[in-house]
Amino acid sequence: MSQENAQKTPPPFERVGPQEFGYNVKQVEHFLARARATFNGTDDDSTVVTSHLVRRTAFEPQKGGYNAREVDSALDRLEDVFAQRERDALIQTEGEEAWLQQVGRLSSILRGRLHREPGERFRRPSRRGVPSYNVEDVDDLCEQLIGYFEEDMPMSVDAIRRVTFREAKGQDGYEESQVDAFLDRVVELMASID
Template sequence: MDEARPGSSPFARVGRREFGYNTRQVDRFLTKARGYYNAEDPDSEAISSNEVRAMAFDPAKGGYEPQAVDAALDRLEDVFAQRERDLLISTKGEDAWLRQIGRTAAVLRRRLHRPAGERFRRPAKEKSSSYAIEDVDRLCDELLQYLEDDVPMSVDVVRRAVFREARGADGYEENQVDVFLDRVVELMAGID
């Protein structure tokens, strides 16, 4: 991991009146991650790739530029996912890793094989914010090609996916889609 020069910020900041990520929270997390990354004992203060992916920072005026921080977290997640994969292979063998990947891929494929428009549940509340079905289904079709036809796809396509907003039953429930996409990212980061 790159270390910032003493007295310098590791990321560019937004304007003083704009909102970015809270610098103290980002610095604290990256210091902890750097400590784990550089640790002799990989079990000490372990940080998982899932924790990196789930990390969120409070907005703060004049904070760090979000896109730069997000890109750094993506790279960090990939490094930790690779470490987790290597640890699994070294302790339990490559077959154990392949079984784990196979089980995860099978669960994801089952949902992806559902008919378009029926892959995820609809929000229970009429006015709830939801994701546009067509947008989510389009990404699901691409994921199915990645998983079954070896069509190349970057994990960043999934990480950066943005869906148009829908209302209520006109869209898919956001939380369910987000959790599914987290599993897809986990799988892709573990494979690549």
């Protein structure tokens, strides 16, 4: 075996077959390098990775790319690590009371929406026929979240990250972008307190 082959590092993720679509390899590796630099404190201010950025990151499809499920799982773990570091940094610089106030504000905003009447928690799409989320599915999740936030019912942040809703059309459902933005904030809160 040559010295070059012995030193070659294995790829961070399995690749899908040559005719299957996975995540763009260069984009994934570039993002992981940025995240590593932030984690190690060697980044500059223009490339800082935050838990919010990890949650919002998407990669283009590529034939033979990285396995999406593996990358998504790694991003979930990475988001949790960054959320915990952000929480710890806030507590260290401003004190635990500042963190508790931040959690309280976000929790209050989320609970305000959760306590709206079923069927009225989110706006309906303004255009007819566009895809939207099934109202009953979203409202069921909202009831589960009330149980989590107010009655200590167990719920995993990964359950929110992976939730899917049946499709509705236009006014028959909730506007997808508003529900997605709300769920992003739920994940942000859950990741910072778990």
